Amino acid sequence: MQPDEVALRVLKKYPNRRLYDTQTSSYITLTDVKQMVLSGESFVVRDAKSGEDLTRSILLQIILEEETGGVPIFSTQMLSQIIRFYGHAMQGMMGSYLEKNLQTFTDIQARIAEQSKGLYDPKAMNPELWAQFLQGQAPVVQGLMGNYLEQSKSMFLQMQEQMAKQAETLFPGMAGFVPPKR
Template structure:
């Protein structure tokens, strides 16, 4: 696991890459699903949770239109901390978020699968399917018409209109 050290001057140092990093760099590690641990450079105390919360705060402030946590929701979270018997909120949120992310990934995978061909390939495939459908339909219609014609031949008599 990658170790990030936080120094007293608030700077974050990536021990694997031997360079200073920003919260944005850590956010990219999260998006790339690369695990890391943030520790205090002096004491070794685990600061990962605090840094993750800082990343969320930055995200929330970066773009006011895509807020995940409304003021009401944040106030409700604070109330949960003050409950005599706290709800299993963390587990519920983790499971719900995991389910949502899995569904989103599944939808993205299905979309990628559907779009693996160029739009022209998709149009060609659809046209070919339509042709097969219509050929089958016309073939069945022709077979039905032939059966009807065969039945009419059997019903013909020598009596022709106009003859007495």
């Protein structure tokens, strides 16, 4: 066990493909792991024999099940584009870029949810109040999305700068080189 795993819930994966939750001393399913993710619980999945970290693999399995079981998030084109980044010089930067964009999007979603708290109760829903809220939120949502796009643009520009610095380090004689126009 790694030192940072003290606070983590440890799941063990056995060769028979079963997952064992060391906290509850019981076998669990991928659905249970998905619920842990949805509830924000921190965990690690370890191979029962070797101790190898299998967390990413298990999370990818959950994504695969979700993608094949309902309405997918990823289009074929998007998956193809992601695959093209593997082995590419920008692979590490792309992962960071996607991660930051998802975090920003999640933050926006949380802000909207916080602002709408108490307004949407299906049992005591006031349609007029909800409509007023949504109308008032249009400018707020536009502002949040504008900020999101601006942050995304900023992250992309940072990525370009990092690439330029790497290129400069690798090819010092090429600094300031501008290819001829055709």
